[in-house]
Amino acid sequence: MVGIGVIGFGYWGPNLARNFSQTDGFELRWIVDEREGRRETARRQYPNVQLSANVDGLLADPDVDAVVISTPTNSHYSLAMRALEAGKHVLVEKPMTTTGAEGRKLVEEARRRGLVLLVDHTFIYTPAVRRIRQLVQSGEVGELLYYDSTRINLGLFQHDVDVLWDLAVHDLSILSFLVDEAPIAVSAVGKSHVAGAPENIAYLTLVFDGAMIAHINVNWLAPVKIRRTIIGGSRKMIVYDDLEPSEKIKIYDKGVDVAETPDEVLMMRVNYRIGDMWAPNLENAEALRVEAGHFLDCIRNGVAPETSGEVGLRVVKVLEAATLSMRLNGCAINVDTLEPKDATP
Amino acid sequence: MVGIGVIGFGYWGPNLARNFSQTDGFELRWIVDEREGRRETARRQYPNVQLSANVDGLLADPDVDAVVISTPTNSHYSLAMRALEAGKHVLVEKPMTTTGAEGRKLVEEARRRGLVLLVDHTFIYTPAVRRIRQLVQSGEVGELLYYDSTRINLGLFQHDVDVLWDLAVHDLSILSFLVDEAPIAVSAVGKSHVAGAPENIAYLTLVFDGAMIAHINVNWLAPVKIRRTIIGGSRKMIVYDDLEPSEKIKIYDKGVDVAETPDEVLMMRVNYRIGDMWAPNLENAEALRVEAGHFLDCIRNGVAPETSGEVGLRVVKVLEAATLSMRLNGCAINVDTLEPKDATP
Amino acid sequence: MVGIGVIGFGYWGPNLARNFSQTDGFELRWIVDEREGRRETARRQYPNVQLSANVDGLLADPDVDAVVISTPTNSHYSLAMRALEAGKHVLVEKPMTTTGAEGRKLVEEARRRGLVLLVDHTFIYTPAVRRIRQLVQSGEVGELLYYDSTRINLGLFQHDVDVLWDLAVHDLSILSFLVDEAPIAVSAVGKSHVAGAPENIAYLTLVFDGAMIAHINVNWLAPVKIRRTIIGGSRKMIVYDDLEPSEKIKIYDKGVDVAETPDEVLMMRVNYRIGDMWAPNLENAEALRVEAGHFLDCIRNGVAPETSGEVGLRVVKVLEAATLSMRLNGCAINVDTLEPKDATP
């Protein structure tokens, strides 16, 4: 039995606590939240779990093997680092940290200690995204040409992070699940409509070395809710609408074939291919339950984490570059230029 | 009766010819197309109209007061200039020219000669766009916060212009119809998926001086057709879906109100306002017919053109800046920096 | 504090228990279910509530003022009657009984004893249906011309009741909430596709004395889920789509105006009126919570029940007539002809 403690029992923490308490193999032992009211709520739901306003008891408890961190983003690094130093496996909410530098330290600490560091990029554990990856990896989609996502709705305005760190983070994790290579340049433009608050609208474009381009449109101030991603491949195209109750994924046998006519090199003929559409049935698994099972598998059986610290770091680095690009009104930023220029690489 | 000649009888020319031939006050006298087959088609539909493979006869004909140019973009400038020099009023298809320099010359020539120069930005004459402008100008929408447009579908790949010049041009004309000020910076990123061809996917963002930001997503390689523009205002928000058979415009009484609590300057409360939605009934007018009537009004009564050469020039200048930004992977370009640095302003 | 007991803790009972336990003014004292497993589930959720496999203790308990019955339909009558005879107020799941005769007895018993008899026609307590009634009663919709409902999906096949008693019952309760008069004739046609099982598809039409006609299409074997009701009025028309996350109600200013030309009596001119569409914002109330509050109001303050036993009886009588019509392949049945032919009316 893997003993587990949940730090942060606000908006998302209760979902994590519920899923871990219901997953065979885990035993929920601690819930930590500095707010008395939240602890009271936790007490009623989990009468046998230890409660505390701080992490000291949890980190010192030898029956705790792993901690789940669902606190505000700016506390992720220090809490995760303390947990790793206490020898605990860590599952941390997304985004993993607020800077790439912090993220790198967590990744290194976990590696050094041989501990699991998993980032809660929940979408990766949904049946829809897993099916899309299968379609991409099997070659059915062909070469990836573009990823174009719209993730807009009214609210919830965040005070500490901008809309990229809140919403685009999902697309960046999905992208890194589908595409091995990192973007060579990141361009973002955004706007804040509330004085003193972070950007509530942003447009992020990622340029890759090959045929691929990715674009993410996020907005907290939209009158309609849209969660739609179009993935264009050389053989098939996918429309993924996460708000569809069924048929979340539609696969289109559409595209273009280019024929060059030999004598006229400047002339080309684009032929449109328009075929059937197909919506595979998806199983009804709850993503957090799948993720909890995977965390157990990583801890017990040494399985490689699908949303590892490295993945979390890659996402944070793109967000960092995007924020900088946004300050520069869209100037392309090379993700790796933000790395410290170490004398010893 | 205003005598008129149509130059170019390819894809769009027949629509122009039909509308002008059916608008009281115009008399269609010439159709010019260098292709014998197109002239033959024109002959059958308009047996009483003069046909020619070149514009010489048309331009020399004193009974022709105005010409309509619907040829490939790269011939617009020279044909429009010749027509103006021959003393004809000009309606030219969008985009007006391929460069701002050419555009400026047309505008100046028309002004000097007192001739009407109208650009065929057809969307401006649709009931939907006119209603949106009315909602904006009446103050009902409040301060404009953003314009976010998605204009994607499969095909038609163009050989000579990229997807911005083909599709984003519509949004740029609508934008200039809604917003008086010009953008201070333009950022665009795009990709071509056909070797040797212009970009078939592009993302264009326009930054304005005040609260406004505009974003245009255009794509010739999408499996689904989308024509959806969201316009966010401080009081109301509009969703304009041009593919809806009815209810093209939906107005949402949604938004946020920001309340700062006095003691905690760093803390703010965003209150969401969620009210009714309303879809005004739109009349069923054909845009080209409205445009033809407006052209007549400009010629006869000296009415100021709604899609004047100045508007067409403003659109071309943004497209020019966007193309440059696209080459630089999104670097923000100030539209006016592309103006020649004249010694005499 | 009104003491309450819930009989039946299967599919719907837990929702009732939850809402009553969370409504101020009620105290949940008993949960009765003959299945050990269901009692065990109830025990975990409500450790302080008394549990029993039968109703004897509950009905004998002087601290219980009201009972909620959510058992299979064929047990409603006997349980409700025993509860009324024990002096308890009763809330019974829909449909109230399996026959009009039973329903009439319950209504009479409740009236004689001055007890509240409420039927759980939940839709009546939704913000959408309440708004529709307001639009109808205020005269905004004009004279009601038709009610046309489609309520189809895959499953859940019932073994004891047909699809009319399972799904059309919702529309019949909504109808009786909107229209005072009872239908003069009922015609239904249906089909069972599972040998030995009740009809899984049925089409029910209700004819009224005046302009009104109502039609209900119910189906357990449909590949898509639809919950859409169109309500036509002489002044406005409403489309109510219960699956829409927002904008459940759309009000169309559409209709026809008929003009008769004096000389040609056989000729008439139908003019179409096509105006704006409007979707009012609806509050986010949970129907069962509203219903629980209303039950309390009826018990404490003598408010007249909105889904009274009389309403429940009216619904059952239409269902009874519909079942008979279905056996006769659609023959119109007068609802009142099924009443016993008493010598003394």
Add this chain to the structure above:
Amino acid sequence: MVGIGVIGFGYWGPNLARNFSQTDGFELRWIVDEREGRRETARRQYPNVQLSANVDGLLADPDVDAVVISTPTNSHYSLAMRALEAGKHVLVEKPMTTTGAEGRKLVEEARRRGLVLLVDHTFIYTPAVRRIRQLVQSGEVGELLYYDSTRINLGLFQHDVDVLWDLAVHDLSILSFLVDEAPIAVSAVGKSHVAGAPENIAYLTLVFDGAMIAHINVNWLAPVKIRRTIIGGSRKMIVYDDLEPSEKIKIYDKGVDVAETPDEVLMMRVNYRIGDMWAPNLENAEALRVEAGHFLDCIRNGVAPETSGEVGLRVVKVLEAATLSMRLNGCAINVDTLEPKDATP
């Protein structure tokens, strides 16, 4: 070359004239319409075609092999009969006649003379309906369980026929294309909301001998336009939405499997099967062009008409029974009971 004449140049006639004039093998020789204005319109479009206010010249012309009748329904019988008697092949608009008795006479006359009698049930020639038939006939759909169609919109109110004869006629022709057997009973209920006018709302249900049931909901007074047919089969289900620009047909691998448990004969287990959805690409053929080609094939090559007089008669007989049922508020009518009771069968 098959010489052809079109009788009736009102709403639909111009479409027929255009398609026949553009189909190789036909030569359009006559257009007949008693209205001077319509003849004038025809003259401009077809300067070489003979025009007349009556059919005498057309029927006497030996160069006319076939006539197309697109006049009001009540003139179909006499015009078609005169044309057949003059030895012409006939294509007549739907519905073929106003009574079954008339229809039978046309069928017999055409058979006796060996002439083609085709009814313009246009939907049968659409790619969507043809694909549905292929899915049904190939066995992919399994046994047909139900056909449920909604065909509603605002207008056009007809003065001489009710909404069943105007709209349900389409579904009845599609049904007879999919199902060989005739319904054993027809039940319809309807309502007129305009004094003195025929029913503008009607609900028609057809009962068949086996598992099949069909239902058609037609309405001229609906605020939204719907053209949606659900076809349930034992193996697959089809949703056909004629308003979808693409993906008109969606095929769902959904259904139920029934397992009876041996010891409990009253108990059964319904298992739901939920699989993929699939939307085949459909070719872009214009139905009237296909129909014109088929008419030619029938005339020249003796191919059996797909929408023969017999089909047209079957449709008219159901409509006749439906009208009678509607007068009786839904009483089931056996289609064949309306046949005259001949002494010699």
